[in-house]
Amino acid sequence: xxxxxxxxxxxxxxxxxxxxxxxxxxxxxxxxxxxxxxxxxxxxxxxxxxxxxxxxxxxxxxxxxxxxxxxxxxxxxxxxxxxxxxxxxxxxxxxxxxxxxxxxxxxxxxxxxxxxxxxxxxxxxxxxxxxxxxxxxxxxxxxxxxxxxxxxxxxxxxxx
Amino acid sequence: xxxxxxxxxxxxxxxxxxxxxxxxxxxxxxxxxxxxxxxxxxxxxxxxxxxxxxxxxxxxxxxxxxxxxxxxxxxxxxxxxxxxxxxxxxxxxxxxxxxxxxxxxxxxxxxxxxxxxxxxxxxxxxxxxxxxxxxxxxxxxxxxxxxxxxxxxxxx
Numbered sequence: 001x002x003x004x005x006x007x008x009x010x011x012x013x014x015x016x017x018x019x020x021x022x023x024x025x026x027x028x029x030x031x032x033x034x035x036x037x038x039x040x041x042x043x044x045x046x047x048x049x050x051x052x053x054x055x056x057x058x059x060x061x062x063x064x065x066x067x068x069x070x071x072x073x074x075x076x077x078x079x080x081x082x083x084x085x086x087x088x089x090x091x092x093x094x095x096x097x098x099x100x101x102x103x104x105x106x107x108x109x110x111x112x113x114x115x116x117x118x119x120x121x122x123x124x125x126x127x128x129x130x131x132x133x134x135x136x137x138x139x140x141x142x143x144x145x146x147x148x149x150x151x152x153x154x155x156x157x158x159x160x
Numbered sequence: 161x162x163x164x165x166x167x168x169x170x171x172x173x174x175x176x177x178x179x180x181x182x183x184x185x186x187x188x189x190x191x192x193x194x195x196x197x198x199x200x201x202x203x204x205x206x207x208x209x210x211x212x213x214x215x216x217x218x219x220x221x222x223x224x225x226x227x228x229x230x231x232x233x234x235x236x237x238x239x240x241x242x243x244x245x246x247x248x249x250x251x252x253x254x255x256x257x258x259x260x261x262x263x264x265x266x267x268x269x270x271x272x273x274x275x276x277x278x279x280x281x282x283x284x285x286x287x288x289x290x291x292x293x294x295x296x297x298x299x300x301x302x303x304x305x306x307x308x309x310x311x312x313x314x315x316x
Binding site for chain 1: 196282286
């Protein structure tokens, strides 16, 4: 686990620079140098007066399995939101009225966020979870067309 | 799970993957985030054109979500005692009501609705705000307002 700085919260009190034994917190990008950061040290995390530093785990526990009822209900609503996003995008791309376009774009964006949240709660929360890996493997098997980004999916299965 | 997957449309797979891309970004895994982004874009290109895209068609789907979809799902999910899923439904139902309100205000006021004002979408829950003074936190999910983003007017 190494430390990560949320630059938006950082109030530049620089205590992390004072406590870090390796100098990992002092970089030109404002991010903490992971290659220098000591695994699990957390001196900077505890010292930061603005709570802007946290530890990012390397490994994540498998999530409890979602019930079929929950998955079914959330995905049914997500499907309706997907339809709405698509309708809104089509309205946005076919209009010559800038207000109609702005409203349709707003509705499309909101619907995408709603879908993402529903999918997250229906089992796709953690990219490293077996639900995600099974999904990726299925997509590899199913999609044989030449445009399918096969290498991207294979690389994901390698990385996750 | 396999059966559920087989039924998913490209537009649904697109959102599954954009969600996973965001999850990777939160873990500072930018390579993985970009790969999920690429997969999401692929599914986006596979979606089929649909006819009859109107605000009326949108309103009727929103109405259906509010009168049937959310009440049915919330009841079923409460019985399963899945509080995370229930949270998504509570936020989603509220955000959907704001979408309904946006469309009904536009129906009444027409272009005047956005004439001298901005429109925003909460990047976390989908809440929609019309106006010039954002609340400090999102009224639906309570995220600080810097995560509520403007939808810019394009010059056509």
